[in-house]
Amino acid sequence: MFYLRHLIFLILPAIAANSLAANIENGKALHDANCVRCHQSEVYTRDNRMVNSYAELHERVRQCEIMAEMAWFEEEIEDVVSYLNETYYKFDRIK
Numbered sequence: 001m002f003y004l005r006h007l008i009f010l011i012l013p014a015i016a017a018n019s020l021a022a023n024i025e026n027g028k029a030l031h032d033a034n035c036v037r038c039h040q041s042e043v044y045t046r047d048n049r050m051v052n053s054y055a056e057l058h059e060r061v062r063q064c065e066i067m068a069e070m071a072w073f074e075e076e077i078e079d080v081v082s083y084l085n086e087t088y089y090k091f092d093r094i095k
């Protein structure tokens with residue numbers, strides 16, 4: 001029992017770090033498989049793009065996800081928002 005408890009303390013931080021890193025990768029995979037049917041990624045970088053804050057980006061991804069009828073979990077939406085923000089939009093998350 002003693003050893004098991006120590007093992008858990010060793011493993012938990014590794015899992016936490018790993019899932020943080022996986023977020024964006026998972027977001028990219030979800031995005032590339034589901035989100036380039038109606039538009040390509042140029043819409044994220046065009047001059048007159050619609051999205052102007054992190055909150056708007058989240059809302060837009062949610063709207064597009066509903067439109068595409070994919071029934072994602074909030075975590076999957078978050079992963080895609082993180083991926084798009086890291087790759088294209090680069091908003092400050094607090095805004």
Ligand code: HEC
Nearest residue numbers: 034035037038043044049050051060061064065067068080
């Ligand atoms: C059913 C078609 C459809 C699908 C599938 C779709 N979108 Fe969209 N998306 C649109 C339309 C239409 C717009 C508005 C484009 C325009 O005004 O030119 C848009 C715009 C956007 C924008 C805003 C771009 C800007 O101007 O800043 C983002 C971000 C976006 N989509 C993300 C996604 C993501 C993420 C997915 C996958 C979950 C997705 N879209 C799937 C139709 C779709």
